[in-house]
Amino acid sequence: MTSAHLPIARTYQPPAPLPSPKRLGLVALLRTLIRNPVECWAEEHFQKACVTVRLPLLHAVLVHEPKAIRRVLLENAGNYTKDAVQRRVLSAGLSEGLLSAEGSRWQMQRRTLAPMFAPGAVLNLAPGVLKAIAALCDRWHRHCGDRVLDVAAEMTRLTLEVLERTIFSDGLGRDVDEIRRAMGIYFNAIGRISPLDLLGVPDFVPRIGHLRVRSTLRFFESAIDCIIAARQQRLDERPNDRPEDILTLLLKAHDPDTSVRMTAAEVRSNILTFIAAGHETTANALTWSLFLISQSPEWRSRVEAEADSAIGGPINGMLDRLVVTRAVVEEALRLYPPIAAISRVATNSDELAGERIRRGSLVVIAPYVLHRHRLLWNCPEDFDPARFLGNARKEIDRFAYMPFGAGPRICIGSTFAMQEATLVLATIVHHFRLELVPGHAVWPLLRVTLRPAGGLPMIAKSRRSRERMHGAFGV
Numbered sequence: 001m002t003s004a005h006l007p008i009a010r011t012y013q014p015p016a017p018l019p020s021p022k023r024l025g026l027v028a029l030l031r032t033l034i035r036n037p038v039e040c041w042a043e044e045h046f047q048k049a050c051v052t053v054r055l056p057l058l059h060a061v062l063v064h065e066p067k068a069i070r071r072v073l074l075e076n077a078g079n080y081t082k083d084a085v086q087r088r089v090l091s092a093g094l095s096e097g098l099l100s101a102e103g104s105r106w107q108m109q110r111r112t113l114a115p116m117f118a119p120g121a122v123l124n125l126a127p128g129v130l131k132a133i134a135a136l137c138d139r140w141h142r143h144c145g146d147r148v149l150d151v152a153a154e155m156t157r158l159t160l161e162v163l164e165r166t167i168f169s170d171g172l173g174r175d176v177d178e179i180r181r182a183m184g185i186y187f188n189a190i191g192r193i194s195p196l197d198l199l200g201v202p203d204f205v206p207r208i209g210h211l212r213v214r215s216t217l218r219f220f221e222s223a224i225d226c227i228i229a230a231r232q233q234r235l236d237e238r239p240n241d242r243p244e245d246i247l248t249l250l251l252k253a254h255d256p257d258t259s260v261r262m263t264a265a266e267v268r269s270n271i272l273t274f275i276a277a278g279h280e281t282t283a284n285a286l287t288w289s290l291f292l293i294s295q296s297p298e299w300r301s302r303v304e305a306e307a308d309s310a311i312g313g314p315i316n317g318m319l320d321r322l323v324v325t326r327a328v329v330e331e332a333l334r335l336y337p338p339i340a341a342i343s344r345v346a347t348n349s350d351e352l353a354g355e356r357i358r359r360g361s362l363v364v365i366a367p368y369v370l371h372r373h374r375l376l377w378n379c380p381e382d383f384d385p386a387r388f389l390g391n392a393r394k395e396i397d398r399f400a401y402m403p404f405g406a407g408p409r410i411c412i413g414s415t416f417a418m419q420e421a422t423l424v425l426a427t428i429v430h431h432f433r434l435e436l437v438p439g440h441a442v443w444p445l446l447r448v449t450l451r452p453a454g455g456l457p458m459i460a461k462s463r464r465s466r467e468r469m470h471g472a473f474g475v
């Protein structure tokens with residue numbers, strides 16, 4: 001019997017807000033949206049295909065039926081554009097990048113960038129991931145058993161380092177500490193929702209959070225510009241001696257249809273977009289995965305057994321051997337999708353799940369609700385990675401499970417993120433056993449991404465010696 005087929009003794013129901021029996025009234029709804037939007041859902045959202053919300057200035061339809069979602073994101077995707085608030089919140093400062101572009105600019109960029117995130121290209125980036133994990137394990141080993149780690153903060157640091165190593169493999173240059181500090185401030189500032197965003201105030205009105213750190217933002221953007229210029233010069237002068245990383249790929253990339261290259265502003269915006277869209281999301285997926293297995297001895301043993309036999313072998317094929325680890329990540333993304341809701345605005349009228357959609361209606365698809373919907377999942381509140389193993393995985397409707405979205409605007413970094421999360425989880429589990437600090441209550445909090453409120457305090461206990469650790473990375 002392989003580790004994938006061991007029976008599981010009991011299930012675990014991780015912490016989640018209990019849906020309210022009735023919809024919240026307007027004032028309570030607004031208060032909850034500001035405090036913690038993931039607490040705003042009512043019973044009917046998890047039971048009905050479609051729920052309509054009529055407010056004086058807003059007609060919103062919450063859609064949680066796979067066929068209707070397929071229509072919004074795929075079949076009739078041209079009728080549904082990203083709404084202004086979502087674009088502003090997710091992509092402030094990244095206006096030339098893929099996440100916020102629309103129409104022909106988006107199409108051109110997506111065609112140009114797609115080969116960079118294809119499975120073969122992503123596998124070439126694995127050494128950068130392994131180096132960042134080696135540095136983390138080395139650091140943790142020094143504090144093993146005695147110091148409480150905030151695993152949420154550690155995962156954010158790790159995923160930033162992974163992106164730094166895979167985008168700029170030859171380093172950030174002389175000002176590395178200052179650039180790293182500025183990077184932290186930059187992504188903290190742009191990731192914050194300003195009340196002006198929620199009110200729909202246009203971009204030219206400065207946000208207070210941005211004003212306070214304006215000089216840091218400028219320093220960071222100009223530092224990235226210098227790194228890009230230096231790399232361009234290196235590629236021009238020594239084309240055969242080029243680092244194999246995302247920056248080189250971005251500078252060489254061209255539209256397969258027209259051969260047009262991206263402008264310098266687009267290259268910079270996309271670097272910032274990849275870091276903004278890729279680090280908190282992947283960090284949350286890892287944080288929740290580590291929390292969930294710490295609460296389920298059975299699944300933890302299965303991941304440990306799988307990791308112990310796969311880690312240290314060749315990177316090629318390693319991911320195929322980490323099926324249980326991957327299933328744990330997928331289940332963590334089901335229960336706690338980092339992007340808990342996505343939304344679109346209808347440009348013309350339509351019909352979804354029997355509901356009339358007006359021009360200008362806001363259509364909301366919340367993976368958090370969809371992934372716990374009573375009509376779509378058995379025991380949706382249970383942590384059960386077996387849903388993603390073998391034939392069970394094939395039975396999940398493509399539009400019932402979508403932590404990375406779906407259709408033409410599906411996350412371009414999903415293969416990269418899954419590869420990274422699987423490798424990191426397996427490596428950590430191979431080296432350490434993480435235990436939640438006794439008495440700490442974990443609770444999901446939605447702040448742009450879905451994270452544990454107040455971090456995740458855990459103690460790491462070593463499962464092997466530091467010397468044996470170094471042999472395991474092969475880097």
Ligand code: HEM
Binds near residue numbers: 274413
């Ligand atoms: C677990 C990790 C991640 C999750 C859960 C996630 C989730 C998502 C979702 C749900 C969307 C679609 C949003 C919509 O349709 O409105 C999206 C788009 C996007 N993601 Fe990710 N993402 C992750 C990691 C990454 C990484 C690692 C990168 C880049 C290195 C990335 C780059 C992007 C970009 C550029 C888009 C916009 C694509 C387009 O509009 O064409 N993401 N992501």
